[in-house]
Amino acid sequence: MTKIIPLKLDYDNNGRIFTVYPTLIFDERDMVMIDCGYPKTFDKIHELASEKGIDFAFLTKIIVTHNDIDHMGALGQFKRSYPSIEIIASHLQAQYISGEQTAIRLQLAQHAYQQAEDHKRNQIQKLIDILNSVESVTVDRRVSDQEVIDVCGGLKIIYTPGHLPGHISVYHMESRTLIAGDALVSEFGKLELAHPKSNLDGAQARISAHLLSELDIDTVICYHGGPYAGNIKEELESL
Numbered sequence: 001m002t003k004i005i006p007l008k009l010d011y012d013n014n015g016r017i018f019t020v021y022p023t024l025i026f027d028e029r030d031m032v033m034i035d036c037g038y039p040k041t042f043d044k045i046h047e048l049a050s051e052k053g054i055d056f057a058f059l060t061k062i063i064v065t066h067n068d069i070d071h072m073g074a075l076g077q078f079k080r081s082y083p084s085i086e087i088i089a090s091h092l093q094a095q096y097i098s099g100e101q102t103a104i105r106l107q108l109a110q111h112a113y114q115q116a117e118d119h120k121r122n123q124i125q126k127l128i129d130i131l132n133s134v135e136s137v138t139v140d141r142r143v144s145d146q147e148v149i150d151v152c153g154g155l156k157i158i159y160t161p162g163h164l165p166g167h168i169s170v171y172h173m174e175s176r177t178l179i180a181g182d183a184l185v186s187e188f189g190k191l192e193l194a195h196p197k198s199n200l201d202g203a204q205a206r207i208s209a210h211l212l213s214e215l216d217i218d219t220v221i222c223y224h225g226g227p228y229a230g231n232i233k234e235e236l237e238s239l
Helices: 042-051 075-081 091-099 102-115 118-132 202-212 232-237
Strands: 003-006 007-015 016-020 023-026 033-036 061-063 087-088 139-142 155-159 167-174 177-181 185-187 190-192 219-222 226-228
Touching: 007 042, 042 075, 087 091, 087 232, 091 139, 155 202, 185 219, 185 226, 190 232, 202 232
Parallel strands: 033 061, 061 087, 087 139, 177 219
Antiparallel strands: 003 023, 007 016, 023 033, 155 167, 167 177, 185 190, 219 226
16 A cells, blocks of 8 residues: 655754655555755654654655755765665756756856845855755656656656746656645645746746646645645646
C-alpha cells in the first residue's frame, strides 16, 4: 500500500518563518521524496520523518521540481549521505541543478546588481551570496512531459512552466494526488498561483494551471501551503 506523507518543514530566516512541504511517497519497495528543503535543513527533515516512523535508509529517489533554493537546498547533503539515490528533474531544469548552467534566479540577481544604484548593491550581493551557496548536484535521470516513473503506484511527470522554465509537477496516479511544486500555492482556503513576483512568466503559469484542471485530482499538495482537497477542478479552471 502506497503512503503519501508531506513533511511540514519550518525554516527560520532571521526570525521570519517560512513553511514548506517536502513530500514522501513510498511503498514496500521504493521511497521517493519530492523536493528537499532549504540549505541546512537536512537534520530537521530527518527529525520530522523519524517522528512519523520513516527511515531515510530506504530512500531511493528525489524528484526536484525546479532549482529554487527552498526546493533543492539540502539536495547535496542527501546525495552525500545516500549516494545510491537517483536524482530526477526535467531536461531543462537539470542543467541548472547540475551546475551546467547558472541558475536563473542567480542570473537575474547578477543582472539586478549590475543595474542597481550603489546604495542598493549590498543587499543584492547578499542575495547573490545566498544563491551561490546552493550546492550543484548531478541529475541522474532527465524526464519528459507525461513520462511515468514506474514506482509507488505510478508517478506521472507534468510539465508546468511559468514559475520557472522546465518546472514540473508530479501526479500520483494511484491516489489521484498532485504534488504541485510551485505551480500552485494553497492560501486563505483556496488554490492560487504563486506570487506574481516569483513567477517568471505569469501567463504561462496560468496556462499550466489550466492544463492541470484536466487531470482527475482528489488532493493537491502545494509546496507552500500543504495539502488541499477543496473544489480543485473549479478552482484550477478559475485561475
